[in-house]
Amino acid sequence: MLREALVEHGYAVTITQEDRDKILTNGFTGILISTDVVARGFDQSQVNLVINYDLPVLYYNQTEPHDEAYFDRIAGLSAGKGALFNLLCDDEDNAVMEKIETRFNHDVTEVLFASDDDFKDALKNAGLM
Template sequence: MLHDALVNYGYPVTTIHGAMSQKDRDKIVKEFKDGLTHVLISTDVIARGFDQSQVNLVVNYDLPVVYNNPTQPDNEVYLHRIGRAGRFGRKGAVFNLLCGEKDEKIMEKIERHFDHYVAEVRSWTSNEDFEDALKKAGLM
Protein backbone atom coordinates (compact mmCIF):
# COMPACT_ATOMS: atom_id res chain seq x y z
CA MET A 1 0.00 0.00 0.00
CA LEU A 2 2.80 2.44 0.91
CA HIS A 3 4.73 1.49 -2.23
CA ASP A 4 1.70 2.09 -4.45
CA ALA A 5 0.90 5.42 -2.79
CA LEU A 6 4.44 6.74 -3.28
CA VAL A 7 4.50 5.58 -6.90
CA ASN A 8 1.17 7.35 -7.46
CA TYR A 9 2.78 10.55 -6.11
CA GLY A 10 5.55 10.16 -8.68
CA TYR A 11 8.38 8.75 -6.55
CA PRO A 12 10.51 5.95 -7.97
CA VAL A 13 10.34 3.38 -5.17
CA THR A 14 11.94 0.03 -4.49
CA THR A 15 10.43 -2.40 -1.97
CA ILE A 16 12.12 -5.33 -0.25
CA HIS A 17 10.80 -7.87 2.27
CA GLY A 18 11.55 -11.30 3.68
CA ALA A 19 9.02 -13.18 1.54
CA MET A 20 11.15 -12.45 -1.55
CA SER A 21 13.81 -14.83 -2.78
CA GLN A 22 17.40 -13.96 -1.92
CA LYS A 23 18.07 -13.44 -5.63
CA ASP A 24 15.26 -10.86 -5.87
CA ARG A 25 16.42 -9.12 -2.66
CA ASP A 26 19.98 -8.93 -4.00
CA LYS A 27 18.70 -7.43 -7.26
CA ILE A 28 16.69 -4.76 -5.42
CA VAL A 29 19.59 -3.84 -3.14
CA LYS A 30 21.84 -3.50 -6.21
CA GLU A 31 19.27 -1.24 -7.93
CA PHE A 32 19.17 0.95 -4.82
CA LYS A 33 22.98 1.02 -4.51
CA ASP A 34 23.25 1.97 -8.18
CA GLY A 35 20.88 4.91 -7.64
CA LEU A 36 18.05 3.64 -9.84
CA THR A 37 15.69 4.53 -7.01
CA HIS A 38 16.14 6.88 -4.07
CA VAL A 39 13.43 5.40 -1.86
CA LEU A 40 13.73 1.91 -0.43
CA ILE A 41 10.83 0.51 1.57
CA SER A 42 11.92 -2.38 3.73
CA THR A 43 10.86 -4.64 6.51
CA ASP A 44 13.47 -5.57 9.09
CA VAL A 45 14.95 -7.96 6.52
CA ILE A 46 17.77 -5.46 5.96
CA ALA A 47 17.89 -3.81 9.38
CA ARG A 48 21.38 -5.28 9.82
CA GLY A 49 24.28 -5.36 7.44
CA PHE A 50 22.93 -2.74 5.04
CA ASP A 51 25.78 -0.24 4.95
CA GLN A 52 24.97 2.24 2.23
CA SER A 53 26.54 5.67 2.40
CA GLN A 54 23.74 7.28 0.39
CA VAL A 55 21.07 6.58 3.05
CA ASN A 56 20.39 9.87 4.79
CA LEU A 57 16.79 9.47 5.89
CA VAL A 58 15.03 6.59 7.64
CA VAL A 59 11.29 6.63 8.28
CA ASN A 60 9.98 4.11 10.79
CA TYR A 61 6.48 3.43 9.55
CA ASP A 62 6.03 1.43 12.75
CA LEU A 63 8.18 1.04 15.83
CA PRO A 64 9.82 -2.34 16.41
CA VAL A 65 8.40 -4.26 19.36
CA VAL A 66 9.36 -7.50 21.07
CA TYR A 67 7.69 -10.36 19.20
CA ASN A 68 5.77 -11.88 22.12
CA ASN A 69 5.40 -8.64 24.10
CA PRO A 70 4.06 -5.86 21.84
CA THR A 71 4.08 -3.27 24.65
CA GLN A 72 7.89 -3.45 24.85
CA PRO A 73 10.14 -1.90 22.21
CA ASP A 74 12.80 -3.99 20.52
CA ASN A 75 15.61 -1.53 21.22
CA GLU A 76 18.25 -3.52 19.35
CA VAL A 77 16.18 -3.58 16.15
CA TYR A 78 15.38 0.13 16.59
CA LEU A 79 19.09 0.93 16.85
CA HIS A 80 19.88 -1.09 13.72
CA ARG A 81 17.06 0.60 11.80
CA ILE A 82 18.04 4.15 12.67
CA GLY A 83 21.70 3.34 12.22
CA ARG A 84 21.13 3.26 8.46
CA ALA A 85 20.87 7.06 8.34
CA GLY A 86 23.95 9.23 8.30
CA ARG A 87 26.57 6.50 8.04
CA PHE A 88 30.19 7.06 7.05
CA GLY A 89 30.37 10.57 8.55
CA ARG A 90 27.37 11.85 6.61
CA LYS A 91 24.42 13.61 8.17
CA GLY A 92 21.09 11.88 8.48
CA ALA A 93 17.66 12.00 10.06
CA VAL A 94 15.09 9.55 11.34
CA PHE A 95 11.35 10.09 11.46
CA ASN A 96 9.18 7.80 13.58
CA LEU A 97 5.49 7.77 12.69
CA LEU A 98 3.50 7.61 15.92
CA CYS A 99 -0.17 6.77 15.54
CA GLY A 100 -1.59 6.87 19.02
CA GLU A 101 -0.98 6.42 22.70
CA LYS A 102 0.54 2.93 22.31
CA ASP A 103 3.20 4.24 19.92
CA GLU A 104 3.88 7.23 22.17
CA LYS A 105 4.48 4.92 25.16
CA ILE A 106 6.81 2.71 23.13
CA MET A 107 8.72 5.79 21.94
CA GLU A 108 9.04 7.00 25.55
CA LYS A 109 10.55 3.62 26.49
CA ILE A 110 13.00 3.86 23.58
CA GLU A 111 14.01 7.36 24.67
CA ARG A 112 14.57 6.16 28.25
CA HIS A 113 16.56 3.14 27.07
CA PHE A 114 18.93 5.25 24.99
CA ASP A 115 18.77 8.20 27.42
CA HIS A 116 18.01 10.46 24.48
CA TYR A 117 15.03 12.71 23.83
CA VAL A 118 13.63 12.57 20.29
CA ALA A 119 12.30 15.89 19.01
CA GLU A 120 8.64 15.82 18.07
CA VAL A 121 7.14 17.17 14.86
CA ARG A 122 3.36 16.94 14.96
CA SER A 123 1.48 16.14 11.77
CA TRP A 124 -0.86 19.07 12.22
CA THR A 125 1.94 21.61 12.33
CA SER A 126 3.17 23.46 9.30
CA ASN A 127 5.62 22.13 6.73
CA GLU A 128 8.10 24.59 8.24
CA ASP A 129 8.51 22.25 11.23
CA PHE A 130 9.47 19.36 8.93
CA GLU A 131 11.79 21.57 6.91
CA ASP A 132 13.39 22.83 10.13
CA ALA A 133 13.97 19.24 11.30
CA LEU A 134 15.56 18.36 7.96
CA LYS A 135 17.74 21.50 8.07
CA LYS A 136 18.93 20.62 11.58
CA ALA A 137 19.87 17.18 10.26
CA GLY A 138 21.83 18.79 7.41
CA LEU A 139 19.54 17.41 4.71
CA MET A 140 18.24 20.73 3.36
Protein backbone atom coordinates in the same frame (compact mmCIF):
# COMPACT_ATOMS: atom_id res chain seq x y z
CA MET B 1 0.20 2.04 -0.69
CA LEU B 2 3.02 4.08 0.84
CA ARG B 3 5.46 2.89 -1.82
CA GLU B 4 3.03 3.68 -4.63
CA ALA B 5 2.41 7.19 -3.32
CA LEU B 6 6.15 7.92 -3.02
CA VAL B 7 6.89 6.53 -6.50
CA GLU B 8 4.05 8.65 -7.90
CA HIS B 9 5.83 11.71 -6.47
CA GLY B 10 9.06 10.72 -8.22
CA TYR B 11 11.01 9.07 -5.37
CA ALA B 12 13.16 5.97 -5.79
CA VAL B 13 11.78 3.55 -3.22
CA THR B 14 12.99 0.17 -1.99
CA ILE B 15 10.70 -2.23 -0.17
CA THR B 16 11.37 -5.88 -1.10
CA GLN B 17 14.17 -8.25 -0.18
CA GLU B 18 15.10 -8.47 -3.89
CA ASP B 19 15.32 -4.66 -4.09
CA ARG B 20 17.48 -4.64 -0.98
CA ASP B 21 19.86 -7.23 -2.44
CA LYS B 22 20.18 -5.22 -5.68
CA ILE B 23 21.02 -2.08 -3.71
CA LEU B 24 23.69 -3.84 -1.70
CA THR B 25 25.22 -5.06 -4.94
CA ASN B 26 24.62 -2.21 -7.38
CA GLY B 27 23.92 1.08 -5.74
CA PHE B 28 21.57 3.61 -4.31
CA THR B 29 18.00 4.00 -3.20
CA GLY B 30 16.50 7.27 -2.13
CA ILE B 31 13.97 5.74 0.25
CA LEU B 32 13.96 2.36 1.96
CA ILE B 33 10.58 1.24 3.27
CA SER B 34 11.88 -1.02 5.95
CA THR B 35 10.60 -4.12 7.62
CA ASP B 36 12.68 -5.90 10.22
CA VAL B 37 13.82 -8.40 7.57
CA VAL B 38 14.74 -5.80 4.95
CA ALA B 39 16.56 -3.63 7.49
CA ARG B 40 18.66 -6.41 9.01
CA GLY B 41 22.30 -5.87 8.15
CA PHE B 42 21.51 -2.94 5.88
CA ASP B 43 24.34 -0.45 6.41
CA GLN B 44 24.37 1.92 3.48
CA SER B 45 25.84 5.38 3.86
CA GLN B 46 23.52 6.91 1.24
CA VAL B 47 20.44 6.47 3.44
CA ASN B 48 19.59 9.91 4.73
CA LEU B 49 15.96 9.50 5.75
CA VAL B 50 14.37 6.64 7.69
CA ILE B 51 10.66 6.59 8.45
CA ASN B 52 9.48 3.98 10.93
CA TYR B 53 5.86 3.42 9.98
CA ASP B 54 5.61 1.37 13.14
CA LEU B 55 8.07 0.88 15.95
CA PRO B 56 9.70 -2.54 16.20
CA VAL B 57 8.47 -4.36 19.29
CA LEU B 58 9.18 -7.79 20.74
CA TYR B 59 6.92 -10.47 19.30
CA TYR B 60 6.15 -11.94 22.70
CA ASN B 61 5.71 -8.56 24.45
CA GLN B 62 4.25 -5.83 22.23
CA THR B 63 4.89 -3.15 24.88
CA GLU B 64 8.67 -3.61 24.77
CA PRO B 65 10.82 -2.24 21.95
CA HIS B 66 12.94 -4.62 19.92
CA ASP B 67 16.22 -2.77 20.39
CA GLU B 68 18.21 -4.74 17.81
CA ALA B 69 15.56 -4.30 15.12
CA TYR B 70 15.31 -0.58 15.87
CA PHE B 71 19.07 -0.20 15.61
CA ASP B 72 19.15 -2.20 12.35
CA ARG B 73 16.59 0.16 10.86
CA ILE B 74 18.60 3.29 11.66
CA ALA B 75 22.16 1.99 11.27
CA GLY B 76 22.53 3.44 7.76
CA LEU B 77 22.10 6.96 9.14
CA SER B 78 25.25 6.74 11.24
CA ALA B 79 27.55 7.41 8.28
CA GLY B 80 26.36 10.93 7.62
CA LYS B 81 23.66 13.53 7.90
CA GLY B 82 20.10 12.35 8.05
CA ALA B 83 16.76 12.25 9.74
CA LEU B 84 14.61 9.62 11.40
CA PHE B 85 10.85 9.94 11.64
CA ASN B 86 8.87 7.60 13.89
CA LEU B 87 5.14 7.69 13.23
CA LEU B 88 3.46 7.60 16.65
CA CYS B 89 -0.29 7.15 16.65
CA ASP B 90 -1.38 6.37 20.20
CA ASP B 91 -0.34 6.14 23.84
CA GLU B 92 1.17 2.68 23.31
CA ASP B 93 3.47 4.05 20.57
CA ASN B 94 4.47 6.93 22.85
CA ALA B 95 5.28 4.52 25.71
CA VAL B 96 7.46 2.35 23.43
CA MET B 97 9.20 5.48 22.08
CA GLU B 98 10.01 6.63 25.63
CA LYS B 99 11.67 3.27 26.30
CA ILE B 100 13.69 3.56 23.07
CA GLU B 101 14.83 7.07 24.03
CA THR B 102 15.97 5.78 27.43
CA ARG B 103 17.76 2.71 26.09
CA PHE B 104 19.58 4.60 23.35
CA ASN B 105 20.15 7.62 25.63
CA HIS B 106 18.78 9.93 22.99
CA ASP B 107 16.03 12.50 23.18
CA VAL B 108 13.71 12.58 20.20
CA THR B 109 12.38 15.90 18.97
CA GLU B 110 8.65 15.73 18.53
CA VAL B 111 7.26 17.23 15.35
CA LEU B 112 3.55 17.37 14.71
CA PHE B 113 2.89 17.44 11.00
CA ALA B 114 -0.15 19.52 10.25
CA SER B 115 0.95 20.41 6.74
CA ASP B 116 3.49 19.72 4.02
CA ASP B 117 5.36 22.82 5.19
CA ASP B 118 5.86 21.26 8.64
CA PHE B 119 7.40 18.17 7.02
CA LYS B 120 9.63 20.32 4.77
CA ASP B 121 10.76 22.36 7.78
CA ALA B 122 11.74 19.16 9.60
CA LEU B 123 13.73 18.01 6.56
CA LYS B 124 15.46 21.40 6.35
CA ASN B 125 16.37 21.25 10.03
CA ALA B 126 17.92 17.83 9.39
CA GLY B 127 19.98 19.26 6.52
CA LEU B 128 18.16 17.27 3.85
CA MET B 129 16.67 20.18 1.91
